Amino acid sequence: MFAYLVRRLALMFVTLFGISVIIFVLLRVVPGNIVDILFDAAGFVDPADKANLEKELGLSQPIIVQYFNWISGLLRGDLGYSYVSEKPALQEILPRIPITAKLAGLALLFSTSIGIPLGIISAVHQGTRLDYTLRVVSLSGLSLPSFWLGLLILMASVSMFGTMPIFNPNPKTWTEAFAIYAVPALAVGFRFAALTMRITRSSMLEILRQDYIRTARAKGASETSVNYHHALKNAMLPVITVIGIEAAFLIGGLIVTETVFNIPGIARFLVEALRWRDYPIVQNLVMFIAVVVVFTNFVVDLLYAAIDPRIRFGD
Amino acid sequence: MAVVNYDSELRRAGAHATHGWRRLGFLAQRYVLGTFGLIIMVLFVWTALSADFISRYDPLTVDSAHRLAPPSWAHWLGTDSFGRDVWARIIHGARISLAVGIGSTALGATLGVIVGLASGYLSGWVDLVFQRITDILQSLPLLVLALVMTAALGPSLHNVIIAIAIPLIPTVSRVIRANTLALREQPFVEAAKSIGMSETRIAIRHVLPNTLAPLIVLATAQLGSTILTEASLSFLGLGIPEPYPSWGRMLSESAAEYVRTAPWLVIFPGVAISLAVFGTNLFGDALRDILDPRQRG
Numbered sequence: 001m002f003a004y005l006v007r008r009l010a011l012m013f014v015t016l017f018g019i020s021v022i023i024f025v026l027l028r029v030v031p032g033n034i035v036d037i038l039f040d041a042a043g044f045v046d047p048a049d050k051a052n053l054e055k056e057l058g059l060s061q062p063i064i065v066q067y068f069n070w071i072s073g074l075l076r077g078d079l080g081y082s083y084v085s086e087k088p089a090l091q092e093i094l095p096r097i098p099i100t101a102k103l104a105g106l107a108l109l110f111s112t113s114i115g116i117p118l119g120i121i122s123a124v125h126q127g128t129r130l131d132y133t134l135r136v137v138s139l140s141g142l143s144l145p146s147f148w149l150g151l152l153i154l155m156a157s158v159s160m161f162g163t164m165p166i167f168n169p170n171p172k173t174w175t176e177a178f179a180i181y182a183v184p185a186l187a188v189g190f191r192f193a194a195l196t197m198r199i200t201r202s203s204m205l206e207i208l209r210q211d212y213i214r215t216a217r218a219k220g221a222s223e224t225s226v227n228y229h230h231a232l233k234n235a236m237l238p239v240i241t242v243i244g245i246e247a248a249f250l251i252g253g254l255i256v257t258e259t260v261f262n263i264p265g266i267a268r269f270l271v272e273a274l275r276w277r278d279y280p281i282v283q284n285l286v287m288f289i290a291v292v293v294v295f296t297n298f299v300v301d302l303l304y305a306a307i308d309p310r311i312r313f314g315d
Numbered sequence: 316m317a318v319v320n321y322d323s324e325l326r327r328a329g330a331h332a333t334h335g336w337r338r339l340g341f342l343a344q345r346y347v348l349g350t351f352g353l354i355i356m357v358l359f360v361w362t363a364l365s366a367d368f369i370s371r372y373d374p375l376t377v378d379s380a381h382r383l384a385p386p387s388w389a390h391w392l393g394t395d396s397f398g399r400d401v402w403a404r405i406i407h408g409a410r411i412s413l414a415v416g417i418g419s420t421a422l423g424a425t426l427g428v429i430v431g432l433a434s435g436y437l438s439g440w441v442d443l444v445f446q447r448i449t450d451i452l453q454s455l456p457l458l459v460l461a462l463v464m465t466a467a468l469g470p471s472l473h474n475v476i477i478a479i480a481i482p483l484i485p486t487v488s489r490v491i492r493a494n495t496l497a498l499r500e501q502p503f504v505e506a507a508k509s510i511g512m513s514e515t516r517i518a519i520r521h522v523l524p525n526t527l528a529p530l531i532v533l534a535t536a537q538l539g540s541t542i543l544t545e546a547s548l549s550f551l552g553l554g555i556p557e558p559y560p561s562w563g564r565m566l567s568e569s570a571a572e573y574v575r576t577a578p579w580l581v582i583f584p585g586v587a588i589s590l591a592v593f594g595t596n597l598f599g600d601a602l603r604d605i606l607d608p609r610q611r612g
Contacts, residue, residue: 015451018448018450018451019451019455023463026467027466029467135348136348139597142539143539145550145585145588145592147546147547147550148585148588151566151585155581164574249456249457251456252458252459252547255462256550256551270462271462274462274466275466275552275553286459286463289455289456
């Protein structure tokens with residue numbers, strides 16, 4: 001177990017190092033840096049001013065030195081300065097994290113509390129009209145772009161209440177907090193609920209085909225007991241893994257949803273920073289996302305071993 | 316005593332329809348939803364190919380006299396803020412979605428097959444290196460990686476295809492690698508080796524064809540997600556540049572401000588995206604059931 005943990009942690013660092021290199025190089029091949037954009041916007045170009053600014057921002061140094069500066073700063077907790085706001089990147093990023101985390105948590109809560117029960121119902125009633133309907137609904141959930149769903153929700157809110165939910169960091173009433181967080185979370189969570197439902201269904205069906213289920217039926221166990229006592233526990237294992245891994249990928253849906261609902265979280269911030277070529281923000285945000293994903297995978301792996309006694313690492 | 320009518324049972328299981336049109340007819344009857352998906356996909360491709368003939372307006376022509384016109388007989392789906400016909404733009408947008416969908420899926424699948432085959436068949440350090448690269452690519456959500464790549468490469472049709480294809484490589488290569496590892500131990504590979512066939516030839520002639528079924532299933536499943544990713548990229552303003560009529564871009568222009576004033580600009584492009592992706596998903600599901608019976612559920 002210990003050897004496995006060490007190996008796994010080492011691999012995690014290799015992966016994170018690889019991501020840092022890829023992101024850094026990708027951002028440096030971008031045609032036109034912030035200095036070009038600023039000077040284009042100003043409408044005049046004085047080469048001396050431009051060179052000065054590039055030097056000030058550290059863009060004139062060799063790329064390897066720039067990379068080294070970034071990583072050594074990262075390890076010291078110094079993420080550099082945003083080119084656009086000229087504030088420390090950490091100050092820009094930190095306050096946005098709780099907003100996105102709340103949205104992601106709510107979306108996850110919605111999707112699992114809807115997706116898992118529907119998946120079980122669909123599997124238990126396999127081949128019936130109910131199963132068919134649920135499958136079509138879940139497939140349509142996977143087909144709707146979450147930004148469009150968000151726009152439709154805005155449209156419905158305009159036609160019903162005559163207004164749209166506007167983000168407010170300190171909601172005064174419960175209804176306001178609900179409109180601010182729960183509605184966008186629903187837009188992101190819908191797709192994830194569909195995914196959870198499909199995985200739960202197929203995992204449940206797989207288990208229901210096993211010999212021990214037939215044995216349980218043969219010894220006279222009731223349908224309820226077979227489905228919920230014998231099958232469900234084992235069927236949940238792969239579901240938990242997939243939820244854990246996919247949860248980190250909710251960020252994809254959050255990027256567009258935060259944009260639609262104008263929510264100042266980290267997902268929308270990434271898009272804004274990309275448009276502005278604000279390297280310090282982009283590279284640190286992408287690193288942050290990667291750390292979350294890699295760490296979640298690691299925790300899910302350990303959790304899996306904790307839940308399922310058949311799995312032991314390091315053998 | 317119950318009488319079993321074997322003939323009708325066999326008919327129900329499709330024993331009479333072994334090949335050709337009869338087989339297709341049987342499958343269409345058995346997989347109604349998949350057939351429905353196929354019809355949507357065929358319509359989608361046909362629309363993309365014949366866009367110039369079925370639209371009455373040019374998708375790029377600006378007509379300031381008819382800005383934001385609601386749907387009418389002259390403009391079936393209304394016009395946008397530049398007076399461009401929405402129907403014409405949606406029809407031409409199908410081309411972009413199709414080009415990006417097929418282009419990036421094909422590119423991602425080809426590269427994924429090469430990486431997966433090399434990784435599974437050569438093993439050793441090649442496998443180790445490819446596995447690490449796959450790990451790295453899989454640690455970033457598809458949209459995040461695609462966003463950074465389009466920002467790096469610059470907005471154009473080609474670059475969007477590349478930016479969406481690269482994140483697909485790990486998904487494909489994982490499946491191909493797992494299959495290759497299993498196939499490598501099969502007696503027919505050993506037989507090929509014993510008659511002196513080269514490793515490359517065995518990999519391409521014997522191992523690859525046996526991984527085609529899962530590859531087709533995977534590629535169809537990815538087609539929908541590539542179309543969605545292109546729409547998201549363009550919606551965020553980092554995908555297909557103006558003036559191309561991309562469905563995602565149409566929604567980004569018309570976003571929140573038109574929700575009140577011009578709902579047709581929000582509804583129709585979204586319907587187009589959802590329908591195209593729904594079609595490929597329905598078809599992909601049926602295809603998986605047909606080609607990969609182990610996953611049937």
